[in-house]
Amino acid sequence: MGYSFSFGVLLMLLVALVLSAFRILREYERGVVFQLGRFWKVKGPGLILVIPGLQQMVRVDLRTLVLDVPTQDVISRDNVSVKVNAVIYYRVLDAQKAIIQVEDYHAATSQLAQTTLRSVLGKHELDDMLAEREQLNTDIQQVLDAQTDAWGIKVSNVEIKHVDLDESMVRAIARQAEAERERRAKVIHAEGELQASEKLMQAAEVLARQPGAMQLRYMQTLSSIAVDKNSTIIFPLPIDLLGGFRRE
Known part of the structure; x- marks a missing residue:
């Protein structure tokens, strides 16, 4: 009786272990698989097999993500203080680089976007911020895309949403x-x-x-x-x- 009970428990554990090895990835997802801590391959989409104990998988979303850049205090080239916020659209092109090259690609892109926004806008005068917004969007997008390329991330679009001025400047x-x-x-x-x-x-x-x-x-x-x-x-x-x- 005890032998059959132990066998049944062992069989159930084995079945659970086998079932846990199967993973399902959606069409827009990829799985970065590590084997004994070393990068092995990128799998997906569909049904994949991950050996428990030997392999670990990290899911990566390949859809376009929207990043809302918080309001930044910017001093223009003609020494005018303004508050600017923007929105950034980006997506992961290389799942391997996005997981291996940077700890948290979403947080890293957010911090880089904030510093780039201040840096690029600080080189222009207030009139340029108000009248040449399309060109500024393109300049910021190109700078971000060049720096995030090493992380396997493509910045597709940048839009400056608001340029808030002081009441005296208005x-x-x-x-x-x-x-x-x-x-x-x-x-x-x-x-x-x-x-x-x-x-x-x-x-x-x-x-x-x-x-x-x-x-x-x-x-x-x-x-x-x-x-x-x-x-x-x-x-x-x-x-x-x-x-x-x-x-x-």
Whole structure:
């Protein structure tokens, strides 16, 4: 009786040991297998066999991961303090490097992203951060991708989400924008005056060619005044008439 019970327990342990050797990896997962502490191979996806006691497996997710970079205090090249945060999209291309070359690739990528964000943005002025965001995203992505390549990680995209300014800086930018609009309005007004003066000069040249053209223009002006029910009469005084008084 005791012998059969021990045999049954042993058989159950053996079955459990065999079943524990089988692992199922999803399509987006890979298993980095170590045999007696040394790297053996990368397995998956599907059903794989891991010998208990001799082999250990580490699962690696190959899907694109989203990393939210915390808000960073950045001083721009023109000495303006801003707060910037971003989001990074990356994925593991080489599972072996991601497990062997770095202790925690997710934490390492997060810390590297924070320092790179401060370093790259600190080389640009505030106007570049606000107007050239696409180019800054590309610069940060290229720097990160070059450094994470040794970890088997591909940084596919970087997006700067917010650039928060101090309240005094917001007011300064508003004043600058208002001054710029006033400058444009004055330039447009001056250009209009210039065009009007050129047209008036052309009209004067045309009227000077015919002596009666001025009288016709005078009659047209009187008719325009009469439409408004105005009792004021405008009588043009020729300059030639005054010339005789000057000679006397």
